[in-house]
Amino acid sequence: MNSRQKLLPALSLLAFLALWQGLAVYLSSSVLPAPKAVAHVFWRETVSGQLPYHLGVTLLRLVVSFAIAMLLGCALGIVLGRHKKLDAFFDNWLVIFLNIPALVTIILCYVWFGLIESAAILAVVINKLPNVTVTIREGTRALDQDLLEMARCYRFGRRKTFTHVIWPQLHPFVMSATRSGLALIWKIILVVELLGRGNGMGYQLHLFFQLFDVAGILAYTIAFVAVIQLIELVILKPLDRKSLRWRR
Amino acid sequence: MTDIRIRINSKTYPAIGQAGKHQAIANLDLSMKAGEFVCLVGPSGCGKTTLLNIIAGLDHDYDGEILLGSQHTHPRIGYVFQNPRLLPWRTVRENIELALDSAQSPDQIDPLLETMQLTRAQHVYPERLSLGMSRRVAIIRAFAVDPDLLLMDEPFVSLDAPTARQVRDLLLKLWRQRPHTVLFVTHDLREAIALADRLVFLSASPMRVLRELTVPIVRNERHNEALIESYRQQLMNDYPEIRQLL
Numbered sequence: 001m002n003s004r005q006k007l008l009p010a011l012s013l014l015a016f017l018a019l020w021q022g023l024a025v026y027l028s029s030s031v032l033p034a035p036k037a038v039a040h041v042f043w044r045e046t047v048s049g050q051l052p053y054h055l056g057v058t059l060l061r062l063v064v065s066f067a068i069a070m071l072l073g074c075a076l077g078i079v080l081g082r083h084k085k086l087d088a089f090f091d092n093w094l095v096i097f098l099n100i101p102a103l104v105t106i107i108l109c110y111v112w113f114g115l116i117e118s119a120a121i122l123a124v125v126i127n128k129l130p131n132v133t134v135t136i137r138e139g140t141r142a143l144d145q146d147l148l149e150m151a152r153c154y155r156f157g158r159r160k161t162f163t164h165v166i167w168p169q170l171h172p173f174v175m176s177a178t179r180s181g182l183a184l185i186w187k188i189i190l191v192v193e194l195l196g197r198g199n200g201m202g203y204q205l206h207l208f209f210q211l212f213d214v215a216g217i218l219a220y221t222i223a224f225v226a227v228i229q230l231i232e233l234v235i236l237k238p239l240d241r242k243s244l245r246w247r248r
Numbered sequence: 249m250t251d252i253r254i255r256i257n258s259k260t261y262p263a264i265g266q267a268g269k270h271q272a273i274a275n276l277d278l279s280m281k282a283g284e285f286v287c288l289v290g291p292s293g294c295g296k297t298t299l300l301n302i303i304a305g306l307d308h309d310y311d312g313e314i315l316l317g318s319q320h321t322h323p324r325i326g327y328v329f330q331n332p333r334l335l336p337w338r339t340v341r342e343n344i345e346l347a348l349d350s351a352q353s354p355d356q357i358d359p360l361l362e363t364m365q366l367t368r369a370q371h372v373y374p375e376r377l378s379l380g381m382s383r384r385v386a387i388i389r390a391f392a393v394d395p396d397l398l399l400m401d402e403p404f405v406s407l408d409a410p411t412a413r414q415v416r417d418l419l420l421k422l423w424r425q426r427p428h429t430v431l432f433v434t435h436d437l438r439e440a441i442a443l444a445d446r447l448v449f450l451s452a453s454p455m456r457v458l459r460e461l462t463v464p465i466v467r468n469e470r471h472n473e474a475l476i477e478s479y480r481q482q483l484m485n486d487y488p489e490i491r492q493l494l
Contacts, residue, residue, distance in 0.1 A: 149306050150327070152306060153304050153325060153327045154346075154347040154389075154393065155324075246337045246373040246375065247336075247375065
């Protein structure tokens with residue numbers, strides 16, 4: 001990449017801010033506060049500890065539900081991808097769960113289990129699990145039979161076969177499930193918090209909505225987007241690079 | 249090393265869709281002495297790969313028995329497949345090391361790499377290798393496990409003639425350093441004569457043994473193409489059933 005290409009993302013960001021500023025000045029209404037006003041709220045909320053607290057709570061929920069959904073989804077996906085009969089049996093279940101609206105799962109979880117933390121986590125997991133399962137199942141179906149035969153012939157055993165033959169082939173599918181999963185879970189968690197928790201980003205946004213505090217909403221949104229970008233840059237990109245270094 | 253006996257009464261593929269039931273192997277009986285290099289020669293599609301997969305324990309759906317000696321409770325097999333089957337996400341050296349069991353030292357790979365002229369490429373990922381090099385890696389992997397039986401399924405197919413010749417010479421060099429019982433499948437009679445102690449001719453499917461012959465040319469003179477060619481001509485004349493096969 002040459003230096004001009006490196007400048008391009010920074011330029012586009014500046015253009016976005018300028019557009020925002022221009023629109024805010026033109027409207028001069030509390031419905032669209034200027035970037036400066038939002039920055040001010042952002043700073044105030046950060047110093048008071050409110051923003052880090054609620055962001056932290058939401059992040060914790062994200063990590064827990066994401067980890068559960070990925071682990072279960074990978075295991076289920078591999079099993080279904082390997083066993084045709086089980087797959088034929090459970091395929092309908094997957095389709096049903098894939099098509100239940102997120103809001104329905106959330107409401108039902110709260111109705112059945114009460115407004116508790118585990119119900120919130122369960123609702124998120126149920127929403128995400130079918131997606132992971134389907135993605136990993138496709139990956140498992142596409143496994144190279146020649147390499148599996150080779151592993152069997154040379155007596156790799158279960159562990160070696162999984163780490164060196166199966167996992168590297170599933171990796172792109174896991175990464176894709178991770179990316180789409182993060183985006184999905186973020187959005188669902190906010191609704192979960194809005195409907196039934198006393199803290200977290202969703203709860204705060206609901207509060208701002210009732211007070212008609214648009215600057216607050218925007219400040220929290222920016223924090224939110226920044227954290228996701230950070231996860232992409234610090235965790236996901238390096239993982240991609242490391243696992244794809246063998247490609248020409 | 250121990251003697252090997254392969255007896256397959258029948259191997260049948262079940263009917264799938266339009267294709268009816270298909271008998272691939274019928275009454276095949278084959279014995280090998282320890283350290284012997286045997287070439288299976290037969291028309292393509294006659295079921296040679298099926299036979300190797302059965303011997304390698306990859307296919308259990310057959311009627312017969314495979315006696316691979318009692319040296320190990322589980323006899324070890326080295327298998328050079330028709331395509332190299334290397335893990336693209338592991339380096340050449342890692343690919344070979346992965347096949348070893350925990351009791352085998354990875355240091356013993358070094359002389360093998362040396363003989364096959366791959367020492368400098370050992371930390372390269374397979375996608376950067378030529379087909380000839382990948383084939384050599386697959387051969388090293390098969391030798392490295394110190395197998396009771398080495399199976400090779402047309403390991404030089406789709407290589408150009410000079411490369412095939414080079415890999416063949418390297419294979420023979422390796423085999424002389426580390427004698428193993430080898431079952432080598434090919435449809436190229438010249439290649440078979442150049443390599444084998446004994447030739448086994450197979451019929452088209454259902455596959456069975458048509459004829460077995462010991463190659464009379466001493467190993468030191470096998471590099472002589474003219475000698476190999478004249479023996480090939482002689483075989484074609486003496487055994488018309490072979491001529492029909494090839």
